[in-house]
Amino acid sequence: MIYRSKHELDHFKLSQIKSSPYPQAVLMCPPDFFDIVDVKNPFMAAQIGKVDHPASVQQWRSLKTCFESIGLEVKTIEPELGREDMVFCANQTFVGLNAHGGRVCVLSHMKHASRQKEVAAFSRWFQKENYQVLQIENSEIGFEGGGDALWHPGRHLIWGGVGPRTQREIYPHLSEVFGADVIEVELVNENFYHLDTCLALLDETTALVCREAFSEASFKVIQKIIPRLVVVSAEDTSQTMVCNAAGFFGKHVVLHPTSSAIYEQLNRLGFRVHPTNTGEFIKSGGSVFCLKMSLV
Ligand code: ARG
Numbered sequence: 001m002i003y004r005s006k007h008e009l010d011h012f013k014l015s016q017i018k019s020s021p022y023p024q025a026v027l028m029c030p031p032d033f034f035d036i037v038d039v040k041n042p043f044m045a046a047q048i049g050k051v052d053h054p055a056s057v058q059q060w061r062s063l064k065t066c067f068e069s070i071g072l073e074v075k076t077i078e079p080e081l082g083r084e085d086m087v088f089c090a091n092q093t094f095v096g097l098n099a100h101g102g103r104v105c106v107l108s109h110m111k112h113a114s115r116q117k118e119v120a121a122f123s124r125w126f127q128k129e130n131y132q133v134l135q136i137e138n139s140e141i142g143f144e145g146g147g148d149a150l151w152h153p154g155r156h157l158i159w160g161g162v163g164p165r166t167q168r169e170i171y172p173h174l175s176e177v178f179g180a181d182v183i184e185v186e187l188v189n190e191n192f193y194h195l196d197t198c199l200a201l202l203d204e205t206t207a208l209v210c211r212e213a214f215s216e217a218s219f220k221v222i223q224k225i226i227p228r229l230v231v232v233s234a235e236d237t238s239q240t241m242v243c244n245a246a247g248f249f250g251k252h253v254v255l256h257p258t259s260s261a262i263y264e265q266l267n268r269l270g271f272r273v274h275p276t277n278t279g280e281f282i283k284s285g286g287s288v289f290c291l292k293m294s295l296v
Helices: 053-069 119-128 170-178 216-225 234-240 260-268
Strands: 025-028 073-076 093-097 103-107 132-135 149-151 157-162 181-186 199-203 206-209 228-231 246-248 252-255 272-275 293-295
Touching: 025 053, 053 073, 053 252, 093 119, 093 170, 093 293, 103 119, 103 170, 119 132, 149 170, 149 199, 157 170, 157 199, 170 181, 181 216, 199 246, 199 252, 206 216, 228 260, 260 272
Parallel strands: 025 073, 103 132, 157 181, 206 228, 252 272
Antiparallel strands: 025 293, 093 103, 149 157, 199 206, 246 252
16 A cells, blocks of 8 residues: 555554564675766765765775674675765665565666666675565666665555655555555655655654655655654755664664754664764765665
């Protein structure tokens, strides 16, 4: 079932959705060839050629160390020359368990020609790891994988962002492949071009969200399903990409340094906060969440 409005969710109960395990491992791609060569999103405006390469390598390594320190296994994929955005490995695929517990990887249909070339390497990587790798046949349907499709922590439920990179027509396919309901939300602000730039699902009941990123109807849907919403300003969301935070094991939050008010709110909600500098990657429109793909 695909849900689009609060009204359709009248009888929906998260507690009735099948539970799912928290990911124990993530995939990352070293930033050897990370660069900004064009403007694919508003964060990249005026940043062409501005990446400090040694700083990006150091930030990426610190992020990997942070993931390991909270108990995640970090696997890596070989970076490829000329694939300047490959480091953002949340986007080339969408990965999860199907209704029978099988590990599935659905390949994205990336909007930009340069990023379409990244997908083949991920397809090979997931095949080697014995995932069932699927290509949704209609490649006209825009779909940027785990940038727009997010698993609800602890539940077999997909949040589906519809916006500049992903079209709603993909979600019936995902729903069928994974045997999961989809809650579709509409992105209306071009600054927040992927769902993971404006919604960070931290545990079953908590999320960071930027209200301005969503249509009114979609924000109501989010409020209906997620009781503990930390609403952050569009300014914090743009400047520190705070909604690209990543939650792990229902207790850790890894994010780029942001305001102390946000740390306090997260601490009060029982989370351990791990600020980790991703400034070089924010220049390209990505931070913690999209520098990794959670594995199942
Ligand atoms: N420069 C990349 C792009 O525009 C950044 C992608 C960041 N990924 C994300 N899921 N937010 O495609």
